[in-house]
Amino acid sequence: MASRTIPDASKQCPVTFDHHSRDHADNYPKIYAELRETCPRAWSASYGGHWIATRYQDVLAIAQAKDSFTSDKTVDPVTGEVRGGNTIPSLSPYRLLPNESDSPEWEGIRTFLNRRFSPKTVEARRIQTRTWVNELIDRVIETGHIDFLEDFTNPLPGYVTMEIFGFPLSDWNRFADPAHRLIYLRQDDEGFAEAFANLDYFRQRVDEEIEDRRRSPRDDMLSMLANGEVDGAPLDRKRIQEISWQILAGGVDTTTALTANTLVHLGRHPEHRQRLIDEPELLPIACEEFVRYFSPVHGPARNAKADVDLDGWHFDKGDRVTLAYSSANRDPEVFEDPEEVKLDRFPNRHIGFGAGMHRCVGNNLARMMFQEMITGVLSRMPEYRIIEEGLRRYNSIGNINGWIHVPAEFTPGRKLG
Numbered sequence: 001m002a003s004r005t006i007p008d009a010s011k012q013c014p015v016t017f018d019h020h021s022r023d024h025a026d027n028y029p030k031i032y033a034e035l036r037e038t039c040p041r042a043w044s045a046s047y048g049g050h051w052i053a054t055r056y057q058d059v060l061a062i063a064q065a066k067d068s069f070t071s072d073k074t075v076d077p078v079t080g081e082v083r084g085g086n087t088i089p090s091l092s093p094y095r096l097l098p099n100e101s102d103s104p105e106w107e108g109i110r111t112f113l114n115r116r117f118s119p120k121t122v123e124a125r126r127i128q129t130r131t132w133v134n135e136l137i138d139r140v141i142e143t144g145h146i147d148f149l150e151d152f153t154n155p156l157p158g159y160v161t162m163e164i165f166g167f168p169l170s171d172w173n174r175f176a177d178p179a180h181r182l183i184y185l186r187q188d189d190e191g192f193a194e195a196f197a198n199l200d201y202f203r204q205r206v207d208e209e210i211e212d213r214r215r216s217p218r219d220d221m222l223s224m225l226a227n228g229e230v231d232g233a234p235l236d237r238k239r240i241q242e243i244s245w246q247i248l249a250g251g252v253d254t255t256t257a258l259t260a261n262t263l264v265h266l267g268r269h270p271e272h273r274q275r276l277i278d279e280p281e282l283l284p285i286a287c288e289e290f291v292r293y294f295s296p297v298h299g300p301a302r303n304a305k306a307d308v309d310l311d312g313w314h315f316d317k318g319d320r321v322t323l324a325y326s327s328a329n330r331d332p333e334v335f336e337d338p339e340e341v342k343l344d345r346f347p348n349r350h351i352g353f354g355a356g357m358h359r360c361v362g363n364n365l366a367r368m369m370f371q372e373m374i375t376g377v378l379s380r381m382p383e384y385r386i387i388e389e390g391l392r393r394y395n396s397i398g399n400i401n402g403w404i405h406v407p408a409e410f411t412p413g414r415k416l417g
């Protein structure tokens with residue numbers, strides 16, 4: 001639990017808090033409820049020291065205060081030390097672009113990406129997504145067993161992401177696997193360094209494909225990156241890799257986590273599952289409630305650009321702060337019965353897709369993939385049973401709140417072919 005420590009004179013409300021700990025993964029709703037109540041603007045000495053914003057209004061205000069806070073990341077060219085960024089601790093010397101950038105660089109890249117993720121572009125991918133959902137279910141439907149993670153919620157966003165990029169589908173797991181591990185492992189876990197090294201393959205493939213697209217452009221994101229311009233200049237190799245890394249990380253793990261959490265929830269609450277089967281038109285509204293309740297992006301970071309006073313909260317220049325979206329989304333000041341899933345909650349002012357300038361560019365795509373995956377499961381294995389003893393959570397949910405294994409059994413059915 002988050003417990004008070006000896007006060008540091010310079011910071012109000014110091015607590016013992018580690019968002020990458022097992023205790024946090026197991027108890028975060030309780031930890032955040034206690035912080036919101038007793039110490040909503042808390043200071044943790046872990047990972048070099050950082051604030052934790054837990055109330056909705058504070059999280060929103062910081063996310064929107066783009067002149068005062070940044071998620072830009074810098075790397076010292078001499079020591080290689082990484083500073084800032086949108087994770088605590090900083091994840092790697094590679095920036096996630098545009099998430100770990102600031103104006104004016106951010107505007108150019110964001111405008112560039114917006115077109116690729118517009119509602120119309122996303123809608124055009126729905127039929128292909130549905131076909132892949134059915135193909136993935138066909139692979140297991142006669143066996144009566146599925147690991148929702150390995151067999152379904154991981155590959156589907158992987159395929160969609162590969163298609164958006166223009167990579168062969170067969171590459172999906174060589175890219176998705178290291179991204180997935182980097183997100184769920186703690187930096188001191190065995191395997192973290194290896195996952196990091198395995199990203200070299202992704203970077204090498206980006207380089208190869210960019211060369212190819214310069215010679216023969218196609219209608220895909222790699223061609224846009226290879227031949228497009230941001231602010232009147234072509235993108236250099238490093239920025240192309242950093243944008244690609246962001247789309248990979250955004251594309252493959254967040255929707256996976258949302259859908260896996262939802263399938264676990266529906267397995268444990270058959271009355272909710274039945275309601276979604278009986279009222280399929282409720283799914284888009286329920287999707288927002290699952291984003292609120294599970295907040296897959298658990299609590300990204302911001303960094304104070306200068307000394308800042310925000311509604312009585314003082315930040316020194318360089319102070320880091322966790323925006324606990326997962327706490328804000330359960331703030332009783334904003335949500336009635338916040339610890340309950342209400343499938344028809346409306347309106348739902350959740351900030352599970354973020355707020356302010358970095359609000360998720362892929363939110364339409366995430367919703368579409370989620371809807372297709374849940375519809376596929378509810379129509380073809382409606383009475384599935386989660387094998388509770390086989391469930392395995394992420395080692396750390398500090399970046400993304402997800403699962404490593406979600407095994408289930410169901411009555412075998414027929415392939416669609």
Ligand code: HEM
Pocket residue numbers: 063071086097098099100110246247250251252254255258291295296297300301325351352353354355357358359360361362363365366367
């Ligand atoms: C359920 C699924 C998803 C959730 C919950 C989610 C959530 C978020 C959140 C909370 C942020 C803001 C982070 C911050 O405040 O620092 C964000 C940013 C972003 N997301 Fe998503 N995301 C999801 C799916 C996706 C997908 C499918 C893509 C694209 C393939 C994507 C691409 C991005 C990008 C590029 C940004 C950075 C935007 C910017 O900095 O302007 N996300 N996402």
